[in-house]
Amino acid sequence: MKKGIMxxxxxxxxxxxxxxxxxxxxxxxxGYELTKLKDLSQQGEFAARETVSVIGxxxxxxxxxxxxxxxxxxxxxxSRTDGFRLGIDAPVRQSGHLEGTPGCLLVGPKxxxxxxxxxxxxxxxxxxxxxxxxxxNLKDGDKVTVFIGGQRPVTFHxxxxxxxxxxxxxxHLDTDEANAAWLNNGDKVWxxxxxxxxxxxx
Numbered sequence: 001m002k003k004g005i006m007x008x009x010x011x012x013x014x015x016x017x018x019x020x021x022x023x024x025x026x027x028x029x030x031g032y033e034l035t036k037l038k039d040l041s042q043q044g045e046f047a048a049r050e051t052v053s054v055i056g057x058x059x060x061x062x063x064x065x066x067x068x069x070x071x072x073x074x075x076x077x078x079s080r081t082d083g084f085r086l087g088i089d090a091p092v093r094q095s096g097h098l099e100g101t102p103g104c105l106l107v108g109p110k111x112x113x114x115x116x117x118x119x120x121x122x123x124x125x126x127x128x129x130x131x132x133x134x135x136x137n138l139k140d141g142d143k144v145t146v147f148i149g150g151q152r153p154v155t156f157h158x159x160x161x162x163x164x165x166x167x168x169x170x171x172h173l174d175t176d177e178a179n180a181a182w183l184n185n186g187d188k189v190w191x192x193x194x195x196x197x198x199x200x201x202x
Contacts, residue, residue: 058087
């Protein structure tokens with residue numbers, strides 16, 4: 001990481017659902033297993049062929065993709081725009097931080113799962129391996145600034161760094177954030193550690 005600056009590829013995340021095994025079986029039947037559609041950029045994660053409908057107080061979004069593998073708790077990740085459509089005021093949260101979040105209904109081909117919590121707008125974050133973190137002089141849980149150039153330059157502050165041996169270097173943001181910056185999957189953005197470094201790419 002030269003002079004506190006690193007280029008990072010972007011991964012734009014559309015609305016999706018992570019299911020617990022219990023809720024998967026409620027929606028698709030006893031003993032059901034997800035079928036892989038394609039691998040995702042992060043090792044071990046995949047988009048499943050299965051989809052569900054997400055229902056809120058004011059609306060429904062059909063065909064929401066399930067991502068695998070199954071998790072301990074069900075989590076529904078939407079954009080703020082999706083929240084307006086559903087009538088759900090979802091907070092910005094890190095993945096897995098679900099206490100105090102709103103719920104929704106999930107509808108599958110074999111049943112319904114009633115969620116008391118679990119709907120979030122995922123906090124923008126960067127995945128990186130330990131070797132990338134070492135190069136950048138960062139550790140898991142650190143916060144950085146991300147600058148996106150182009151037609152509509154945007155700067156995101158307090159971007160969470162997540163470090164794990166399985167992680168591949170990538171910025172994860174939702175469709176609202178990407179659209180605001182005219183950003184596409186695979187586009188490169190600038191990650192900087194401090195304000196002084198930001199002035200060199202802004």
